[in-house]
Amino acid sequence: MNPEPLENLRLELRRGCLVLAVLAALRTEQYGYTLRKELAEHGLEIDEGTLYPLLRRLETQALLVSEWREHEKRNKRFYRLSPDGKQILKQLLVEWQSLDDSIRAVMKEQGHATHRTVLAGR
């Protein structure tokens, strides 16, 4: 099987989930590097070339706020969820939950249909 379609679909599926994961992780303030590590620890690898432009985009959309601050004798940019971001995150989580339920329901129905087909074939 050609792995390319799977890889493309996987990336497409992850793209939307990553936004949700980043918003969720930034309920607690952190800077880019620690955020990347936290996501990786939870199985959501994201390279810096994707993360930083995404953070900037979310900040432009007023879902995040950031500030440069000294930390361990170095200047780092800290991000956290804005009040708007908190609202959006809540709504997105509901949406995500609803999508998850729908997909599970479709899968369950398909499973029953397959089971019925197998039974009918006997």
Place this chain on the structure above:
Amino acid sequence: MQLIERYLQAVKFWLPKKQQDDIIAELSEDLRTQIEERETALGRKLNESEVETLLRQRGSPIMVANRFLPQQSLIGPLLFPIYVFVLKLVTLVSLIPAVVGFIAGIISRGLGHVVGTGWTPPFGAIASHFWNGWFASLAVVTIVFAVLERTAAKKQLFEIWNPRKLPPLRPAHAIPRANSAIEIAVYLCVLVWWTANMAAPLTIRLGNLHLALTPAWSAFYWAILFITLGSATVSIVNFIRPWWTTQRAVARVLLDAAGGVLFCWMFEAHLVASLSWPSATPDKAAYAVAQLNIWLARIFPWAIAVTLFFTGIGVWRLIRTIRRSGARAMHTALV
């Protein structure tokens, strides 16, 4: 380490001026934190080749910078299919002067031959200007679409539409107009060349060899001319009404069959009247004529086989057209 500074400088070059310093500060911080972490784990400083590997993993400077830039394209995905369609159309239209130039060239050669002046009209230059015209047209179309992409007109183009104004359903067996256009151009060239060069009495010159045809050639000349005219007419009608009808399919089959019969007949018609070359004696020339006509007659069965093959293809297309027409009519009646 200088390698990191050079990398960041290269990334910075591609970033928008207003954001350059901010983005580079953040990327630099991320990169240094990663290096420090690696150095702590190894218990030593990273060497230059390890830093190089790390930078390679991050991607080329232009690729990294590109992710911070807004999505940019000269012509966006919405307009792109229309852009490609227009380019194809422009290419087709640009070909017309080239074809006209080509035909004019043939005519001028024909006139030169007949009148003996060697006069060549300047139409041939049109063909040589094809490339310039084509590139200029492509540039203009690209600029127009690039401007359209950046104006409100694009929105109107896609949002203001009426389902009732959509084109009518295409017939079941459409004929691509491009095919008909090419056929018309080819038939025009053949007609011009035929009338200018092949009229009876005909003498064909192949170097020093002169081959004269019998007066019977005149009948073949006119028959082929009429068949070509008929085929060109079918192509013109196909261009105007681009779908096969039973009548047109029958006409095309009959014309092809008539062409095939003529083609075969030519081998049996002993058309070669005389042959001459500088060292030829009358006996030798007469013998060569007889031999040539015998060999042409031997090709006759093969010519029939080729003709039957192509006529068979035509008949098969005709049957398919009639069957589909019937199915379509039945479908329309049922709907």
